[in-house]
Ligand SMILES: Nc1ncnc2c1ncn2[C@@H]1O[C@H](COP(=O)(O)OP(=O)(O)OP(=O)(O)O)[C@@H](O)[C@H]1O
């Protein structure tokens with residue numbers, strides 16, 4: 097009898113089986129993949145339909161649209177993962193404190209600038225050229241994560257924690273202040289060092305673009321290429337998102353984060369040091385933002401002290417789009433927004449016959465989405481219905 | 487030496503003076519009940535003991551150690567657990583995860599953890615069937631069981647219960663009081679806050695009556711049940 101009870105106890109309790117861990121970690125990732133494939137398919141379908149509508153007047157339009165489609169999808173993925181990794185910082189902090197950390201865009205910027213500083217150091221000491229690409233990537237990401245994570249924790253300690261319990265507007269104003277201070281401090285530092293206002297983000301040679309396959313459309317086959325930097329961005333982001341899901345869903349600390357987000361005083365009745373948990377969420381969000389900043393800098397090749405503003409706002413849009421406070425939602429919102437933007441940027445001018453330049457209107461598309469969501473579905477794509485709220 | 491002792495405790499919410507010199511002692515092994523009408527300060531007393539509120543005056547001692555400035559998460563470590571008013575289950579964690587949070591300070595890999603879990607499931611067999619269900623989807627009664635179970639997972643010496651019978655059907659109320667007695671019989675000291683004064687006094691050793699933030703009566707449970715004022719004000723007897 098006693099033995100039976102024991103067996104029951106252990107099967108119904110503690111040791112999560114391996115499959116259970118896989119499910120909690122890859123469930124959200126699966127949801128993310130679903131949204132990636134879904135957005136890519138839906139938007140491609142829209143493109144084809146729009147092309148077919150105009151095909152009478154412009155016979156070559158379908159071929160032209162399809163030729164750039166794979167590149168647009170890759171671009172969408174890169175933008176999407178960029179927004180997703182920044183959006184996680186907003187959403188995690190919101191989940192725990194119900195507070196929008198408007199300085200998070202600057203945490204991202206700092207990651208980029210620190211990465212550029214590392215690359216400048218390596219370049220000027222002659223180490224860069226001979227460095228293996230992977231080592232360089234890991235190095236700048238690690239440095240970006242450490243510095244941005246530490247900065248986010250410091251900001252919380254200095255500018256937000258003393259205001260906890262104050263009316264909601266007060267920490268928000270503090271966050272905007274922090275954001276301005278960080279921008280201008282960084283400008284001061286950059287313009288007084290060899291970095292300069294627009295700092296180059298040097299990288300070792302990552303090799304030639306990867307040829308994925310060739311598309312046979314009309315006259316000659318069109319190669320579909322994946323730039324190595326895009327590949328780095330996508331792989332690094334996916335690894336980070338998987339790690340985050342594991343941390344939040346399958347570890348004791350992750351559960352403590354969720355418990356604290358759901359009910360802070362009660363979490364402290366469990367022996368959870370909620371101040372530590374709040375600091376931890378800033379650390380994780382800041383580290384993710386810093387990594388995204390370094391990856392972004394590496395990808396575009398230059399960084400400046402104001403580069404965090406627009407991506408920060410868009411990532412915030414992504415977080416709201418996915419349902420603010422919801423971790424899977426932030427990732428989903430990020431990729432959906434990234435795809436939308438990439439499609440608008442590439443196809444708007446094609447379909448309006450050059451009347452509108454897509455690149456210029458991509459931002460408008462992004463922020464129109466924010467406004468529409470706030471009006472029609474403030475709870476976001478995944479909103480309350482999901483189980484994944486922090 | 488009393489296990490838990492409040493000496494002339496004053497607690498405020500901003501300018502609101504909620505506890506005006508409360509003194510309570512709880513001896514090891516007892517069930518002590520704290521009764522009083524709405525807004526008397528019962529929950530405030532428990533929150534002060536648990537460290538969620540810091541008193542502005544007076545002292546709180548646990549096993550002779552002063553704890554009124556100790557933060558809440560440290561107090562749990564010392565051996566004081568609370569099942570708070572309104573149950574406060576983590577709604578989006580499963581039943582098992584809620585219990586794991588109760589065991590936050592202990593290793594979930596240890597045998598002791600499994601024994602604790604088994605103890606909770608024996609007290610509340612209903613929870614065993616629902617380990618994978620989200621806390622927020624449990625019925626009120628099940629949530630109360632989970633709140634008590636979760637508090638027990640911290641391995642408390644003293645269990646603070648804030649209106650465990652609130653909103654439950656009479657059968658369940660009966661059951662919850664039985665379980666409180668069982669828990670006490672297993673060696674856990676209990677401080678029980680209740681509106682349901684009659685039932686609370688029937689399982690308690692001693693009781694305190696709190697009114698507008700001050701203790702107005704204290705006696706053995708038996709004596710309180712027979713006290714005329716208590717009967718009129720709290721037992722609904724004429
Ligand atoms: N968070 C708070 N902010 C301000 N005042 C509060 C707060 N919580 C309680 N109070 C006040 O403190 C007093 C005591 O409240 P408390 O919750 O301790 O009463 P109680 O005896 O538990 O009542 P009930 O039986 O209704 O639960 C009340 O006057 C209440 O209005």
Ligand SMILES: [Mg+2]
Nearest residue numbers: 528529530571
């Ligand atoms: Mg109360």
